[in-house]
């Protein structure tokens with residue numbers, strides 16, 4: 001350390017001596033110039049400084065020329081930058097070439113606050129495709145932005161264009177967070193009606209179509225396998241029309257399935273009675289409970305079958321899809337205020353919850369509809385089970401949340417059903433797989449639906465005819481031949497070859513032959529209804 005300090009002191013003395021020496025020489029040179037030219041001291045100083053600067057410039061110029069000559073015009077990048085910035089400072093040349101901006105989108109997004117004032121949407125990154133009802137922009141945002149920045153400001157973007165939020169639809173690209181697909185309609189959605197789709201369109205749709213989207217394309221869900229749906233909307237908004245359209249599409253394109261309909265409005269779903277394993281028109285909660293029990297039993301049977309094949313290391317069984325569709329379901333969860341009524345409502349709620357939950361694995365899909373999407377109308381335990389949601393016009397955000405889920409408005413590009421035009425019937429927000437789509441349900445003519453219903457009924461009949469002879473099938477044929485709606489057990493047993501004089505024992509043997517078909521009772525005796533036998537045969541219990 002001491003050695004280092006000593007060395008520093010010596011360097012300081014040497015530098016001081018050098019400086020004194022330089023000053024003495026400079027003073028001597030200046031004095032010589034002054035003497036030679038006969039100038040005053042200030043003039044001598046100014047002249048010497050000017051001569052030195054001119055000399056320095058001359059040396060720099062000569063060095064630059066020499067470097068250019070030797071380097072074949074190549075310049076180090078720092079030199080390019082220095083020159084460019086010097087030139088730019090002098091206003092001699094543009095430092096960076098201008099990026100051509102797509103003015104309309106740049107202005108719209110800047111004004112909406114989705115991009116910064118200094119940012120642009122590059123024209124070479126925009127494509128525009130016309131659609132039937134407007135145009136679809138596909139573009140990339142600046143590197144500092146993502147599609148969420150546009151999504152959050154979609155109202156303002158609509159404001160910039162001078163249209164409503166519903167004129168715009170934002171789609172998210174799965175390949176790039178900066179890619180925006182923005183649909184802009186020329187007129188409010190569904191201002192003009194789209195014609196009902198042809199059979200071929202429905203049959204070739206990848207999934208189950210539920211309606212048209214705002215561009216006139218079919219829109220729906222990919223499948224109802226492991227899925228259930230809640231449809232809500234205020235009175236007269238088009239739920240029944242929409243579900244009639246959905247059932248028609250199912251009949252046309254979903255292959256074989258069993259249909260259970262509970263028509264809480266008494267005649268909204270009657271068109272499809274012929275195709276049902278069980279059809280009821282009632283607003284009585286006991287009927288709902290009974291259907292739920294029947295389907296739960298079927299679901300449990302399927303679970304047991306699944307267990308069995310797993311235990312025996314066999315492949316998973318394929319179950320025929322079952323649809324349980326209930327119109328105006330809120331009726332069935334209401335109680336009359338009494339303790340007994342409340343207990344009954346709770347029991348029904350629990351059974352319905354289990355059915356919807358179990359349905360996902362047992363191939364039983366429930367579709368519930370309601371015109372009362374209030375907090376209490378459909379218990380939260382039940383409604384939280386639905387995978388797909390569809391909300392037609394409602395008059396409050398609270399109702400929209402009941403229908404679409406409490407966190408719906410935090411999802412990607414939500415559409416508020418309160419903003420729909422209630423005069424355009426049948427339009428609704430379909431929320432499926434995390435995506436919202438504005439659709440309008442099909443409004444098929446009665447003739448078209450009757451045609452589909454009759455065709456399906458004829459096909460179902462043929463399937464039944466072609467199935468192997470069973471006691472159930474024989475019982476149906478015998479009753480149809482005799483034109484009986486109801487048959488006593490004592491009468492049916494001998495027809496099916498049961499020779500037993502004891503009525504009780506004969507009844508037990510008969511029940512064993514007709515596995516699972518519910519018994520009925522008329523005013524006189526116990527027996528079986530033709531409808532129940534047919535339903536059992538159709539569902540292949």
Ligand SMILES: Nc1ncnc2c1ncn2[C@@H]1O[C@H](COP(=O)(O)OP(=O)(O)OP(=O)(O)O)[C@@H](O)[C@H]1O
Nearest residue numbers: 234235236237238239240241371425426441442443
């Ligand atoms: N997609 C549609 N296109 C044209 N008209 C429609 C459409 N959907 C429904 N409508 C018409 O709107 C009216 C109400 O329809 P619908 O009966 O289906 O409504 P809803 O919601 O089931 O009513 P409510 O709950 O009061 O029974 C009907 O006159 C129907 O023809």
